[in-house]
Amino acid sequence: MRKALLIVLIVFAGDLVVQAQGWKADIRYANFRNRISESSVLIEAKVGEAKLIGTGTMFKLNNPRNFPFGTVGVLTVRHLVDGADAVRISFVGRSADEPSMQKKFSFSYTKGDILVEHHPDSNVDLCLIIIDNDLKASRMRGKEILYLAMEMSVLADEKFYLSQLPLDPVVMVGYPKGFLDEFNLQPIFRRGVYATRPSLNYKGKKEFLLDIQNNGGSNGSAVYRFDDGMYNDRSNGGVNIVLADRLVLVGISYDGVDMTKNKEYREVFGGTPASIVNVIKADRIRELCDYVIRKLSEKGNIR
Numbered sequence: 001m002r003k004a005l006l007i008v009l010i011v012f013a014g015d016l017v018v019q020a021q022g023w024k025a026d027i028r029y030a031n032f033r034n035r036i037s038e039s040s041v042l043i044e045a046k047v048g049e050a051k052l053i054g055t056g057t058m059f060k061l062n063n064p065r066n067f068p069f070g071t072v073g074v075l076t077v078r079h080l081v082d083g084a085d086a087v088r089i090s091f092v093g094r095s096a097d098e099p100s101m102q103k104k105f106s107f108s109y110t111k112g113d114i115l116v117e118h119h120p121d122s123n124v125d126l127c128l129i130i131i132d133n134d135l136k137a138s139r140m141r142g143k144e145i146l147y148l149a150m151e152m153s154v155l156a157d158e159k160f161y162l163s164q165l166p167l168d169p170v171v172m173v174g175y176p177k178g179f180l181d182e183f184n185l186q187p188i189f190r191r192g193v194y195a196t197r198p199s200l201n202y203k204g205k206k207e208f209l210l211d212i213q214n215n216g217g218s219n220g221s222a223v224y225r226f227d228d229g230m231y232n233d234r235s236n237g238g239v240n241i242v243l244a245d246r247l248v249l250v251g252i253s254y255d256g257v258d259m260t261k262n263k264e265y266r267e268v269f270g271g272t273p274a275s276i277v278n279v280i281k282a283d284r285i286r287e288l289c290d291y292v293i294r295k296l297s298e299k300g301n302i303r
Contacts, residue, residue, distance in 0.1 A: 032226060032247040033189075038148040040187040041074055041091060042175045043220065045084035053217040054080040055174030055187070056089065057252070059128065060149035061289050071132055071292065072149050075285065076220035077254045078118050078127040087114055089129070091145040092185050104185055105143050107134045117295070119288045125254040126284055128292060152289060155282040156225070156250045161199040163234035164225065164250075168194050172212055172253060172277070174221030195276055198250065206281040208251070214275040221253045223279050251279035 038058075045052040056074035074089055081087050086108065093103025115130040138145060173187045181188075192212025202208050210223065227246040232239055255278040 032245055035148050035247070036171075036173050036189075036222075036224065036226070037187055038092075038146055039150050040173050040175075040222065041089055041147070042185060043074070043076055043080060044088045044090070045080055046086040047084050052080060052084070053175060053177050055218060055220040055222075056129070057220075057222040057249075058147045058149040059285075059289075060151050061293060062152045071130060071296065072135060073117070073128040073130045073132075075126070075128055075150075075222075075252065075288075077125045077252065078116075079125055079254075080220055081114065081116055081127065081129065084111065084114075086110055087129075089131070090185060091147060093144060093146060105138065105145055107131060107138075117288070117292045119284060120291045121287075124280065124284050124287075126252060126280055126288055128288060150222070150249060152286065154247060154249045155285055156198075156248050157282070158199070159235055160225075160248060161250075161281070164194060164198045165234075166194050166197055168225070170194060170210060170212070170250065171224045171226045172210065172218065172221050173224070174218045174253075176215035177217035179215065179217075192277075198281070201281075202278075206283050208279055208281065210253070210277040210279055212275065212277055214253075214277045218277075219254055222249055223251045223253055224248060225250050249282060249285075251281050252285065253277050253279050 041056045041058060043054045043056045045054065054076060056076035059073055059075040061071040061073075088106050088108045090104060090106040093105055117128045117130060119126040135145065170192055172190050172192060176188055176190075179188050190212060192210045195209040195211040196202050198208040200208070225246070225248040227244075229245065230241055230243050231246050233242050234240070
């Protein structure tokens with residue numbers, strides 16, 4: 001029995017593999033938790049005297065047409081930055097490719113100088129804050145920032161959504177207000193489950209629901225299907241156990257609904273409030289990225 005298990009592990013040994021349905025890596029080599037941490041950033045927005053806190057995810061656009069430049073941005077919800085008088089994005093510093101928790105850097109913007117690309121559908125609460133020039137300027141000043149930009153290859157596709165079922169586990173990572181570790185600037189990891197079938201478009205929108213505790217500051221958080229050690233790959237139907245870690249970005253959270261606020265069903269859902277979170281599907285992220293790439297190809301410059 002031990003020999004058989006050893007053979008299986010050898011078969012799956014290897015480096016990070018990029019697939020259409022996310023990132024997969026051998027259980028002895030992957031450290032997706034660090035990858036998730038390094039892609040999550042804190043966003044603070046000031047609207048008048050009010051201060052808003054939200055979450056962003058570092059994201060790098062594909063470069064299919066071999067542009068002589070790349071585009072790195074922060075993926076988040078548009079309602080967090082639209083109309084803000086000032087926006088600040090905070091990062092952990094690095095030293096010799098290792099996190100330096102006491103080194104923190106931020107990019108600060110006013111309403112007139114922040115570069116934001118919105119999803120072309122104004123009803124989709126999604127945007128990309130372009131920070132290429134700021135990253136380059138920071139490096140020139142000798143300020144190194146630790147981050148990992150997620151890519152298109154980690155996004156869920158329709159085949160992946162079809163393999164997911166209600167009550168399957170997910171992870172939401174962000175900076176919920178009241179639970180912010182300001183000293184280390186590390187995001188908070190929380191687990192939940194799909195509350196609706198993700199292959200279906202909830203209420204006709206490219207969205208689904210999660211059953212997970214929602215707090216202010218979580219808007220804009222990336223939602224992942226993260227499997228640690230092994231998972232059942234249902235993509236071809238049936239049971240197919242894979243000995244590997246897997247990371248798939250399934251969407252961006254943008255709103256939370258307290259079910260006890262539904263007056264019609266207040267008595268049914270009495271007691272401890274349950275939180276249901278709306279999630280924008282990864283398809284919308286692709287649409288946003290394709291839109292930005294088209295602008296790049298047409299103008300040669302995103303401005």
